[in-house]
Amino acid sequence: MSNLVSMNNMGIVVENLDKAIQFFEAIGLKLEGRMNVAGPWAGKVTGLGDQNVEIAMLVTPDGHSRLELSRFIEPEVISDHRMAPVNALGYLRVMFQVTEIDELVNHLIEQHGAELVGEIVQYENIYRLCYIRGVEGILVGLAEQLSK
Template sequence: MTKNKLLRMDNVGIVVESLNDAISFFEEIGLKLEGRGTIEGEWAGRVTGLGSQHVEVAMMVTPDGHSRIELSKFITPATVSDHRTAPVNTLGYLRAMFTVEDIDEMVNRLTKNGAQLVGEIVQYENSYRLCYIRGAEGILIGLAEELSSK
């Protein structure tokens, strides 16, 4: 019997309160809005286990077209918990990591738009400069600048 093989990862989902703010944040990083719409009905709830639901979604895509973030704003049912400001060692916590050309420029631009640097920009050996930043909706992202390619 052959083992079923993984083909690809399609997207990572993030539930947000303000779809517009989250879209703007990811556009500032460099993702593009690929599409926006509404998902509703009992069929969708069968997938999520939430029953009948009404969700506004926006799909953001990276410049290379290979990675996506699906932003979801639940209209019904209402969200039941909020761990946006939980520390990064919280069980089940999510962060996405992005490689950028110039980490200093990106951090400066994002902080001017209200994002907050979580710790500091650090260098890992001669390979990367890295940081965590909290943007719109308290969304945690990682930024990495490759040093070996310079």
């Protein structure tokens, strides 16, 4: 028996919220809202105690998926895993289905300082895909569907 209804969002902690928002908007997400989440009640969920976090919620064009970007004001960030290799335990990455992958990758490299991790590859006649390191070294997967 499963009680799962849907995935609400995926979260990424960032250092510079404005730059992270701009980067994910360049991929095609839309800023849905921005706010501070503070106080002991929030810390009860995270286990961090009294906290103050500025969050931004972005949504994909289809409206089904959300990405929550968080910038911790209190408590201070204690660890940095942004540049961990993709085979590190617990490592996180987010992947988006896109169109015109070559054009998007070039734009993200030229305008937002992204770096292509390996190369854009083709998986059978189904996808062209790649990993890029975006703003703050966040690993992002991009996949362009070739056939249905």
